[in-house]
Amino acid sequence: MNQFQYIQPAKQKAAIDALTKDAKAMFIAGGTNLLDLMKRGLAAPEKLVDINKLPLKKIEFNNNGLRIGALALNSEVAQDKLVREKQPLLVQALEAGASGQLRNMATMGGNILQRTRCPYFYDIALPCNKREPGSGCGALAGFNRMHAIFGFSDKCIAVHPSDMSVALAALDATVVVAGPQGERQILFTDLHRLPGDQPEKDTILERNELILAIDIPDKPFAQKVHYLKARDRASYAFALVSVAAALATDKNIITAARIAMGGVAHKPWRLFEAEKFLEGKPVSEANFRSAAELAMQGAKAFNHNAYKLKLAPNSIAAALKAAAGIA
Amino acid sequence: MEKAFFDQDNNDNSLDRVDGRLKVTGAATYAAEYQLPNVTHAVLVTSTIAKGRITSLDSKLAEQAPGVLAVISHVNSPGVPAYGSSPAMPQRATLGTPLRVFHDNLIYFSGQPVAVIVADTWQRAEFAASLVKVQYEKEPHQTNLEANLSRAALPANVQRDKNSRYHDYDRGNPEELNTAAVKIEATYKIPTEHHNPLEPHAIIAHWEAPDKLTLYDKTQVIKGTQGNLARAFKLPLENVKVQAKFIGGAFGSGIRVWPHVMAATLAAKKVQRPVKLVLPRELMFTSVGSRPETIQHITMGATKDGKLTTITHEAVAHTSTYEEHTERTILATRMLYDCPHVSTRYRLVNLDVNTPTWMRGPGEVTGVYALESAMDELAYALQMDPLELRRRNHADSDPEKNLPWSSKSLKECYAKGAAHFGWHKRNPEPRSMRQGQMLVGYGMASSTFGVHRNYAKSRAVFQADGKVIVQSATSDIGPGTGTAMTRIAADTLSLSPAFIRFDLGESTLPDAPGQTGSTTVSSVGSAVKVACEALKQKLLQLAVNTPNSTLYNTNPADLSVEQGRIFKTGNPATGVTYTEILKQNNLPQLEVTEESKPGAEWQKYSMSAFGAHFVEVHVNPTTGEVRVKRVVTCAGVGKVINHKTARSQSIGGVVGGIGMALTEESVMDHRFGRYVTGDFANYHVPVHVDIPPIDVFFIDEHDPHVNPVGAKGLGEIAIVGVAAAVANAVFQATGKRIRDLPITPDKLI
Structure with a gap:
């Protein structure tokens, strides 16, 4: 780890200015990912701008929906009465993520911006285009059991590791972002990028932009929900595949469906086609199966992750069933 | 005659860990501190x-x-x-x-x-x-064991040592396999695992x-x-x-x-x-080493009524290019069951990796995983209950050494474990048992680990204040060595444990072997016992030789001791305390140092611990996730010195076994010769929620032959066989026989 300066501004503008002025500065909030990156030699900021003093912890509800401050802790949000009432899918996803200790430190904004857990990314002795553009993708012909089946490129097949982000993608959330030019809103599904030719870029954010809050609209599909996470052990393991499913129904007819997957792509993977397919159709296992098959079109496996081609549709159907409340 | 059981609900006056408070309050000092x-x-x-x-x-x-x-x-x-x-x-x-x-x-x-x-x-x-x-x-470089099997060779250190037990072994005529009524053949793999304390x-x-x-x-x-x-x-x-x-x-690291x-x-x-x-x-x-990756090939033949006729067992493990690490992988196959025709082969392949080493249950844990998986496969081939198959092939004496066992309670372990687990409720048909959506499986396996004993010394010092300091240069990697030694010293001296302080962990103390191979109680415990016994005799001698003592000139054989007080047997009123004897003789302290080592008993008896594990798993048919729901583990390990810490040790062994069965694997990218699972995010040890209730039972075994303490050792046997029991349960739940550990969801879906 290199020597670095540390500042803790009390004002949002000062924080953003610090990054604008200093190309080697980085924000730090909970630090649950950044500290690992620094210890393993993947990040070497010369200045850490601690944003924990900024007033970004509030959780509030208005007519449009829920607004969660970027610095609210994962554990606080998961235990918040309002959130539990309004957005149970988010709660399920949060509680499926990391460990209790990590959730006590990790912030909402940090969770969104955490980096992939691809082992090639973390070992500086191995090639990784995300860490060192042009060095090659170690996982492509290597150990890729955890890797993408959708949306990858020949430069990168890593997946985004967050559970929470999968739920946010399904829930039509938006993020409120501030930069030197002021604030902007980004649809959550547009925030993370596919790797393409620039796998080093995880999101469309500029490096001096700061996430202020997450907005989750109040929608009719918010209550019939399920987050399914398949993993190697019962807790504290990244998803092999996860599915966030949300349904609105009227007399057994699906009026709205939202489905997103984790562990399958460089970003939370929304299943728009499957959602469209389900809308207007009756709740049934057969329809859920068909939706799952539709969602799997275009999936492609590598040496060690072919199991996802079966695990993913199984999980989609199972999550939809659980959301709909059918056995 | 039916033996008595200690079960976990018994109040057997176990000691709490003597260093428990130091550990949980952070007052214990570890190397870096x-x-x-x-x-x-x-x-x-x-x-x-x-x-x-x-x-x-x-x-x-x-x-x-x-x-x-x-x-x-x-x-x-x-x-x-x-x-x-x-x-x-x-x-x-x-x-x-x-x-x-x-x-x-x-x-x-x-x-x-x-x-x-x-x-x-x-x-x-x-x-x-x-x-x-x-x-x-x-x-x-070469780091891939499977790609280098053609280089598998008998270790050079075995070739040089005609007494090595890793030479090719043939008993009877292994060719008999060809004529067996029922036979099975399978290859089992375990990956490299790391201790990760x-x-x-x-x-x-x-x-x-x-x-x-x-x-x-x-x-x-x-x-x-x-x-x-x-x-x-x-x-x-x-x-x-x-x-x-x-x-x-440490677990061997x-x-x-x-x-x-x-x-x-x-x-x-x-x-x-x-x-x-x-x-x-x-x-x-x-x-700091690893458990070696090992590929094992087993064949088994049996008569129609389930009598084993043949077992062949070949094991190939990795080592480094600069050292040979050998372990006991194939040894249990020669003695766990009564079988006339047995052959074993042990080979190593050297690779461009660091030298592997002993990891909890070394050798046996690897070999017994394969052997006990094969026994389950044979039971299915015979359409026989897997427990019954093991009973029918029980070895009443050691079939390799042709020696009687010093003691053995495997049949009692089967009976106690099966009864407590409810094994009779098992429907052997795969996929026949369900709970809600979950596929339910019951599996079991035998376990064994050899008894070992090394030379050890101990010093016991009786101080004027009534405290006894007992010392030996052993370490305590977690089993509760200080607690067990305190118990042995207290019992031997007829003193309350509160008066004993056991010192360990320093090279200036009397010689002790390393804390390895479940030998600490058998070796150091024996030295402690012998030293405390000698100290007690010295105190008794002093008591009868001290003119102003009420016990002057009494025959020591007529004396008893309770709570540090010596008295005439049958006449508790006439007596003297240990401290009074020292005072009467103006002695600031009384010290003895004794040694203890194995002897001729090793030529007369074969000594091993035996046990059985029973496991229930639930498998999610949608995702292939396996969760262990309960475990019953039962072992005969000679005398259990301190039940509470022994139970903890057994639970720890089962936890390690669950990790071995379901999650632990060090994956190497052979293009680079580097591990790509080298952290706790990728090398999965079980977390709390992976561990179900574990019921531990010990059979009360009186073994006068193993060592003065009568204890066989527990650390290793606690893990041996667990992975096979889990894998066998997964088979019954799913009908899928996964022969390469760990059994992760991708292999089942």
Whole structure:
């Protein structure tokens, strides 16, 4: 780890200015990912701008929906009465993520911006285009059991590791972002990028932009929900595949469906086609199966992750069933 | 006659851990926590290639970095005197030359230390380490066991030793397999596993004088480390002190003197200040050994009514290019069941990796996984209950050595475990048992581990204040050695445990073997017992020889002792306390040192512990996830010294077995010869929620032959067989026989 300066501004503008002025500065909030990156030699900021003093912890509800401050802790949000009432899918996803200790430190904004857990990314002795553009993708012909089946490129097949982000993608959330030019809103599904030719870029954010809050609209599909996470052990393991499913129904007819997957792509993977397919159709296992098959079109496996081609549709159907409340 | 059982609900007056309070309050001092004045901090630079040589090592930037005191490598190492002669430092059961740290520019595995940075703070050392530029000339490496099976060979150390037990073994005529009524054949694989104790390996090396070395080291083998370092640096034995009073788990990773120990010692010599070196978790995968990857092929033949006729068992494991690590993989196959025709083969393949080592249950845990999986397969081929198959093939005496068992309670383990588990409720048909959506499976396996015993010494000192200090240079990696020894001393001396203090963890104490192979109670416990017995006799003699004692001139044989008070048997009113005897003789203290070692009993008896595990798993048919729902484990291990800590030890073994069965795997990317699962995010040990209720039972075994204490050892057998029981349960739940561990969801879906 290199020597670095540390500042803790009390004002949002000062924080953003610090990054604008200093190309080697980085924000730090909970630090649950950044500290690992620094210890393993993947990040070497010369200045850490601690944003924990900024007033970004509030959780509030208005007519449009829920607004969660970027610095609210994962554990606080998961235990918040309002959130539990309004957005149970988010709660399920949060509680499926990391460990209790990590959730006590990790912030909402940090969770969104955490980096992939691809082992090639973390070992500086191995090639990784995300860490060192042009060095090659170690996982492509290597150990890729955890890797993408959708949306990858020949430069990168890593997946985004967050559970929470999968739920946010399904829930039509938006993020409120501030930069030197002021604030902007980004649809959550547009925030993370596919790797393409620039796998080093995880999101469309500029490096001096700061996430202020997450907005989750109040929608009719918010209550019939399920987050399914398949993993190697019962807790504290990244998803092999996860599915966030949300349904609105009227007399057994699906009026709205939202489905997103984790562990399958460089970003939370929304299943728009499957959602469209389900809308207007009756709740049934057969329809859920068909939706799952539709969602799997275009999936492609590598040496060690072919199991996802079966695990993913199984999980989609199972999550939809659980959301709909059918056995 | 039916034997008595201790079950977990019995109040058997177990002691709490004597050091429990220290551990949970943080008052226990572990290796890295010693506060030495002037201490410096070391960080290793390790090789990024698996084979080749260093062509240049540029440390200029590192040397100029703030706080850096030295950068030590093969270029400027102060040198290890014994490296000059070859082979240096012989290691028990591991033939070859231990890696010679900073000796030359050769690279034997990725992760090999190539330099060490010493700085005034850890952070500065860490940063400077990132500035060292190492250039290599790569050579093609081999790290893939399966791709190198054609090079499998009988270990050279076996070839040289005609008494080795790893020679090809044939009993009867293994060709009989061809005529067996029912036969099975299968190949089982276990991956490389890493011990991963919670406390990383750590050391503080301190040269107190140019010829005096003190190490605060996380080691299971205190005297062995002392001897090793004394030989390496050509120092008188007494000039090397090793201290390891508390160890946060090791599971075998602390049995050897590893390269980081030499690196810290060399660094301390160079900077002439104490040097602290703590391995980061990533380096725990290449610095302190591993369980070897092992591929095993088993065939079994049986009569129609389930009598085993033939077993063949071939095991191939990996080792490094510079050392051979051998372990007991195929030995249980020769003695666990009564079978006339048995053959075993043991082979190693050397690879460009660091040397593997013993990991909890070493050898047996690997071999019994295969053997007990094969037994389950045979039971299905016979359409016979797997437990009944094992009963029918029970070995009433040791079929390999043709000796009676010193004691054995395997049948009682089967009966007790099956009854408590409810084995009779099992429907053997795969996929026949369900709970909601979940597929339910019951599986069982036998377990065994040999009894071992080594030479050990103990000192017992009775002090004027009534306290007894008992000492031996053993370590305690977690089983509760201090607690067990306190119990043995208290019982032998007829004193309350509150009066006993057991000292361990220092090389200045009387000789003890390493804490390995479930030998501590049998070896050190025996020495403690013998020493305390001698102390008691000395006190009795004093009592009858002291003119002003009420017991003067009594025949010692007519005396009894209770709670530290000696009295005439049958007449408790006439007596004297231990402390009074000392006072009457004006003695400040009374001290004895005794030794204990195995003897002729080993020619008369075969000695092993046996047990059985019963496991229920639930498998999610949608995702392939396996969750263990309950475990019943039952063992006959001779005398259980302290039930509470023994139960903990058994639970720990089962947890390790569940990890082995379901999650633990070190994956190497053979293109680079580097592990790609080298941290806790990728190397999955079970977490709390993975562990179900575990019911532990011990059969009360009286074994007068094994050692004076009557205890066989428990640490290893607790894990042996667990993985097979889980895998067998998964088969019954799903109908899928997964023969390569761990059984992860991708293999079941």
